[in-house]
Amino acid sequence: MRIDPSVYGEGLADIYDLIYPETPEAGMAAAFVRDRTPEGGSVLEFGVGTGRIALPMADLGLRVHGVDASQRMLDVLMEKAGDREITSALGDFTTVDCGGVHDTVLIAINTLFMVPSQEQQIACFENARRHLKDEGRLVIEVYEPTRFHSLPTGMDTMVQHLDRESLLLCSIQVDKVNQIAALGQAYLRSGELRKTPEISRYAWPAELDLMARVAGMRLVERYEDWLGSAFEHRSHRHISVYEPVTV
Numbered sequence: 001m002r003i004d005p006s007v008y009g010e011g012l013a014d015i016y017d018l019i020y021p022e023t024p025e026a027g028m029a030a031a032f033v034r035d036r037t038p039e040g041g042s043v044l045e046f047g048v049g050t051g052r053i054a055l056p057m058a059d060l061g062l063r064v065h066g067v068d069a070s071q072r073m074l075d076v077l078m079e080k081a082g083d084r085e086i087t088s089a090l091g092d093f094t095t096v097d098c099g100g101v102h103d104t105v106l107i108a109i110n111t112l113f114m115v116p117s118q119e120q121q122i123a124c125f126e127n128a129r130r131h132l133k134d135e136g137r138l139v140i141e142v143y144e145p146t147r148f149h150s151l152p153t154g155m156d157t158m159v160q161h162l163d164r165e166s167l168l169l170c171s172i173q174v175d176k177v178n179q180i181a182a183l184g185q186a187y188l189r190s191g192e193l194r195k196t197p198e199i200s201r202y203a204w205p206a207e208l209d210l211m212a213r214v215a216g217m218r219l220v221e222r223y224e225d226w227l228g229s230a231f232e233h234r235s236h237r238h239i240s241v242y243e244p245v246t247v
């Protein structure tokens with residue numbers, strides 16, 4: 001399945017920061033990455049978006065390069081970046097060549113699952129490895145899919161009130177066979193209805209670990225949050241850290 005990776009960002013760039021408003025979470029994510037990156041080191045973020053984590057990472061002294069498929073998302077990012085050490089490039093992170101290696105590659109908040117097939121997700125791991133130093137780390141944050149996968153009717157809806165005048169309605173339809181949740185985001189405000197489709201091709205932790213092995217990496221850490229709480233059977237997401245296998 002081929003899907004234009006720019007659709008999500010082009011459709012939501014102007015309201016993305018309302019959907020994901022500033023919370024302590026982004027600072028915790030930035031600190032987590034900083035603790036696994038040499039002082040003043042470089043981080044490549046795949047799907048950097050409007051810089052929710054990139055900005056706090058730069059504020060912690062990291063050099064950040066962000067790749068995104070959406071120019072509108074990158075425009076918001078670069079406007080917010082000011083004189084921080086952040087650079088960006090338009091591209092598909094499953095194939096893009098940023099020309100160089102980094103200390104850390106970050107793929108946050110379910111962005112890996114926006115890649116619609118196992119084959120392309122492996123390509124994403126391989127591309128992360130290509131951009132990593134041998135002693136570098138790949139940090140991935142994704143949801144644990146059991147809850148989605150077990151929806152009794154395979155469908156669900158969610159409502160998020162964004163501000164006093166607007167809301168986001170999200171419909172979810174799960175295709176268990178292909179491990180795909182088809183999401184329909186409807187943004188509503190007075191006089192406006194905007195719909196943005198999104199595909200989430202989910203995978204369980206063991207499948208991700210195998211993809212990493214295919215790409216020449218192995219799991220070294222896994223937690224349920226950025227503070228390092230244990231990942232266990234009730235956890236709804238995980239933060240996984242992979243290192244290159246060099247022998």
Ligand SMILES: C[S@@+](CC[C@H](N)C(=O)[O-])C[C@H]1O[C@@H](n2cnc3c(N)ncnc32)[C@H](O)[C@@H]1O
Nearest residue numbers: 005009047048049052068069070073092093108
């Ligand atoms: C859920 S947002 C996450 C943004 C940011 N990392 C954050 O933590 O808020 C996912 C981002 O990934 C981008 N994206 C999705 N698929 C992509 C791909 N194949 N290549 C590059 N960017 C992609 C989208 O445009 C969007 O900006």
